Amino acid sequence: MAGNSQRRGRRVTPKKGAAAGSGGKNRSSLSGKGRTLPADERPWHKGYSGTEKLPNRTAWKQAKEKKAAAAEGRAPKIGQPGTKDTTWGKGTKGSKPRQSQRQAPQRGGNPRVAPGRRSNTPRDAPELLVGRNPVLEALRAMVPATALYVAQGIDIDDRITEIVRTAGDRGIPLLEVGRAELDRMTGGVLHQGVGIQVPPFAYEPFDDLLAAALEHPTPLLVALDGITDPRNLGATIRSAAAFGAQGVFVPERRAAGITATAWRTSAGAAARVPVSQVVNLTRAIKAAQREGFVVIGLDADGETDIYNLEAAVGPLVVVVGSEGRGLSRLVGETCDMRVGIPMVSEVESLNASVAAAVALAEIARRRSDAA
Incomplete structure (x- = not known):
């Protein structure tokens, strides 16, 4: 063959002709969307003044919501932050709610924790009080307790004897656990082989x-x-x-x-x-x-x-x-x-x-x- 017809990467198919047009069907998608409306002219924005005419779809959705609310005997959800979109739709662009319009977290729930940390223990959860003197003093002071944990194989002294006897007299369940299990329960805190489960501390007014x-x-x-x-x-x-x-x-x-x-x-x-x-x-x-x-x-x-x-x-x-x-x-x-x-x-x-x-x-x- 003549020329460079034997080169690597040569064209082996006929050259394509001009691409077919859309015939004007996509002309509207190429047109501009007009100017960006200021806040007081956007019906979905919290700064909307309420004097401008609503887009047709927005007005229709608002009327539908008002009618449904009247039939159910409740207040309409129009314009309430965190509710389902009832003031904007396909007829209004940029309808994603801003962060300030989303539902804020309710107070009184779990305490805030640092990112990456979990707070699975509520503030009013019982705690494990450990140590021979603290446990003994708590039992002497009649602090309410729900369980007494004693590690297996610990050295018995007068304090342990009084702890076990006092807990038995008060009807507190005695649970004998392994030292490794007690270490896990206390998070590695020095427990001296004994601990009681107590409710949250009762503060004095x-x-x-x-x-x-x-x-x-x-x-x-x-x-x-x-x-x-x-x-x-x-x-x-x-x-x-x-x-x-x-x-x-x-x-x-x-x-x-x-x-x-x-x-x-x-x-x-x-x-x-x-x-x-x-x-x-x-x-x-x-x-x-x-x-x-x-x-x-x-x-x-x-x-x-x-x-x-x-x-x-x-x-x-x-x-x-x-x-x-x-x-x-x-x-x-x-x-x-x-x-x-x-x-x-x-x-x-x-x-x-x-x-x-x-x-x-x-x-x-x-x-x-x-x-």
Whole structure:
């Protein structure tokens, strides 16, 4: 053959002719859709003024919905966010609802969790309280329990004997489980071979906490400002019980609550010391001041020395700041005075629970000397 007819990739079929047209059938799809309507002219937009004429299909769907609502005796769903589309359809372009028009999640459901995490345990679910002292103190304080778990092969001491006997007297089911199973149930927390299932902690109403403290000759309360570590909370409750405080109150938000970890750290003191959760810590402090309490805030730069605190012998509220930032601004301004703990060596600050223990011990000493 002549030319390059033997080259690789040569054409072996006849060349196609001109493509056939649509005959004008798709002419409308090639035409423009006109200008973009502003918000006040879009019937499906929340900024629609309602004065412009509705498209035919939108008006028809609205009339249909109103007629159905009247027949069923309910309000029409026109324009309600999160309802099925009744104000737009094929006759109105761009009818996908905006994010602000979708149904917002209802409040009061499961708490929000970080992306990638599941919150399968409701807030009011029972907890497992572990440790020999916490379990024994909880049983002595008649804390309601639904089950007692004892690991197989544990060393029996006087506490275990009393725990099993007390649980049997109260009719609490005794379940003997393997140590590995108890490890799994507690998430690896040191359990000392025993644990009880308890309902959520019952917080004391703040007004009752305040009234009960005023019945004592020398009332003493402890307030925690943003303590987020449950171990610090439990240790502070333990110190409050040791040095004669009548109660502890904490904020509901951005603060630790009484969990199994706090129970265990308190060594059972949470069963003896009333704990209250308040919505606003500043308002609770002001309510205590109106009842005659002097409120002191522990601060490393406080103007008053804890060893020279003359107000220690009267009604007192000791406010302990958070682990990192200390007292918040509003709480610090509400306190009657800021009290510091002098230290011999150059240390940045004390742990929150340690600072509370030092202050409460000094207050108890001054009160015993004044008695």
